[in-house]
Amino acid sequence: MDKYISVPLSDEDARSLRAGDYVYLTGTIYTARDAAHKRMQETLEAGGKLPVDMKNNVIYYMGPSPAREGRPIGSAGPTTASRMDKYAPALLDLGLKGMIGKGKRSQAVKDAIVRNGAVYFAAVGGAGALLSKAIVKSEVIAYDDLGTEAIRRLEVENFPVIVVNDCQGNDLYETAIRAYNREG
Amino acid sequence: MRTIDVSEITKNIKEMCIEANHFLSEDMEKVLDRAAEQEESPLGRQILEQLQENRKIAGEDMIPICQDTGMAVIFLEAGQEVHFVGGDLEAAVNEGVRQGYQEGFLRKSVVKDPIQRENTGDNTPAVLHCRIVPGDQVKITVAPKGFGSENMSRVFMLKPADGIEGVKNAILTAVKDAGPNACPPMVVGVGIGGTFEKCALMAKHALTRPVDQRSETPYVREMEEELLAKINASGIGPGGLGGSVTALAVNIETYPTHIAGLPVAVNICCHVNRHSTREL
Numbered sequence: 080m081d082k083y084i085s086v087p088l089s090d091e092d093a094r095s096l097r098a099g100d101y102v103y104l105t106g107t108i109y110t111a112r113d114a115a116h117k118r119m120q121e122t123l124e125a126g127g128k129l130p131v132d133m134k135n136n137v138i139y140y141m142g143p144s145p146a147r148e149g150r151p152i153g154s155a156g157p158t159t160a161s162r163m164d165k166y167a168p169a170l171l172d173l174g175l176k177g178m179i180g181k182g183k184r185s186q187a188v189k190d191a192i193v194r195n196g197a198v199y200f201a202a203v204g205g206a207g208a209l210l211s212k213a214i215v216k217s218e219v220i221a222y223d224d225l226g227t228e229a230i231r232r233l234e235v236e237n238f239p240v241i242v243v244n245d246c247q248g249n250d251l252y253e254t255a256i257r258a259y260n261r262e263g
Numbered sequence: 264m265r266t267i268d269v270s271e272i273t274k275n276i277k278e279m280c281i282e283a284n285h286f287l288s289e290d291m292e293k294v295l296d297r298a299a300e301q302e303e304s305p306l307g308r309q310i311l312e313q314l315q316e317n318r319k320i321a322g323e324d325m326i327p328i329c330q331d332t333g334m335a336v337i338f339l340e341a342g343q344e345v346h347f348v349g350g351d352l353e354a355a356v357n358e359g360v361r362q363g364y365q366e367g368f369l370r371k372s373v374v375k376d377p378i379q380r381e382n383t384g385d386n387t388p389a390v391l392h393c394r395i396v397p398g399d400q401v402k403i404t405v406a407p408k409g410f411g412s413e414n415m416s417r418v419f420m421l422k423p424a425d426g427i428e429g430v431k432n433a434i435l436t437a438v439k440d441a442g443p444n445a446c447p448p449m450v451v452g453v454g455i456g457g458t459f460e461k462c463a464l465m466a467k468h469a470l471t472r473p474v475d476q477r478s479e480t481p482y483v484r485e486m487e488e489e490l491l492a493k494i495n496a497s498g499i500g501p502g503g504l505g506g507s508v509t510a511l512a513v514n515i516e517t518y519p520t521h522i523a524g525l526p527v528a529v530n531i532c533c534h535v536n537r538h539s540t541r542e543l
Contacts (some may be wrong), residue, residue: 114380144330144370154330155366159411159444182503203310203502204411204446204533207330209317226382229369233527241306241417241504252443255505259304260498
């Protein structure tokens with residue numbers, strides 16, 4: 080079912096989403112991938128403050144290609160989420176409500192999604208040119224030295240994603256693949 | 264003896280890095296268009312249609328097809344009658360990559376050291392595979408490789424007793440484990456035989472063969488067709504969200520091997536299977 084949702088993601092909206100929902104996100108999200116997650120983890124371990132308050136926010140696992148002149152961003156599709164599995168549960172426990180990436184999550188992440196009433200969305204991998212058209216503004220807000228891996232604040236308009244893991248523990252990758260399996 | 268200035272190599276590699284990241288080869292375009300018609304799942308069809316729209320935008324607005332513009336893998340076949348002048352050939356190749364990734368607004372995804380992980384800032388060095396061949400031509404293939412699918416690739420050192428069934432099982436295992444992570448529909452490059460490193464190199468090279476061209480060896484061709492059907496029966500589908508099109512092709516290369524071994528490498532590539540070839 081198609082849904083139009085604003086981000087940051089309210090507790091209510093996050094809990095209402097179900098695996099298989101096709102969702103258009105509008106508002107503010109943040110990017111972070113491998114190196115930024117490692118640095119955030121180190122900050123938390125040292126008792127420091129994260130550059131972004133996790134509460135009700137959505138992280139997009141993405142490192143863009145450079146923007147051409149006059150554009151907010153270059154190609155901007157999702158990266159493989161499982162590389163962030165090691166870091167995600169701690170961020171979810173701090174209030175992170177949504178993650179956008181591609182590929183399967185670990186059981187620990189799925190448990191943290193259920194525990195915190197959060198959601199994991201997939202964006203279409205390898206569609207970075209198309210997805211860049213739903214990003215209207217991009218600004219590096221932390222870890223500038225990490226280049227493409229810096230944390231960016233993105234303003235998105237009707238950014239298309241699909242709910243994979245919801246707060247009830249459903250997993251679209253498992254159910255959808257089973258539905259089309261013809262191995263008999 | 265033919266003389267080629269290495270600045271020619273730099274110029275061509277620069278252009279090919281940009282070209283490969285914005286335009287897929289004709290065989291890839293065709294097979295992806297066909298997949299959008301054949302896919303059984305409505306969501307799968309929608310994803311394949313988005314990928315068509317994505318490639319259109321990439322070409323028209325010069326935005327890379329995928330933000331992971333890859334590590335530049337380069338196959339260079341130099342005729343033995345060619346004399347390269349004007350500098351170091353490998354440095355000229357890397358200069359082409361540096362210029363291509365900078366001028367083409369491509370992402371710089373290479374770190375200098377695998378453990379210390381500081382970005383080199385210009386996507387160099389490339390991974391260069393050179394071969395000396397008869398003649399006075401130079402053939403260059405630039406194949407930028409994204410790591411979503413590279414990470415799901417495998418090498419299996421099977422035993423001769425495992426035979427053809429063991430090889431098929433290894434390939435199917437690698438593909439199923441890759442699942443949604445490798446951005447299906449994927450292209451599966453396979454190397455069978457040789458040594459540990461030779462089979463991996465064949466698997467990579469197999470990805471540059473047109474997806475509509477089957478092996479000339481009858482039993483290999485049969486294997487390619489059988490495996491493609493089996494992979495597409497897995498249900499993984501476009502984006503891993505269920506469907507009947509999981510792979511676009513299985514391309515297999517073989518080589519003689521040792522009496523004690525049966526190496527198999529599976530190099531998985533996403534639907535953005537990029538390669539650009541030129542002959543100088």
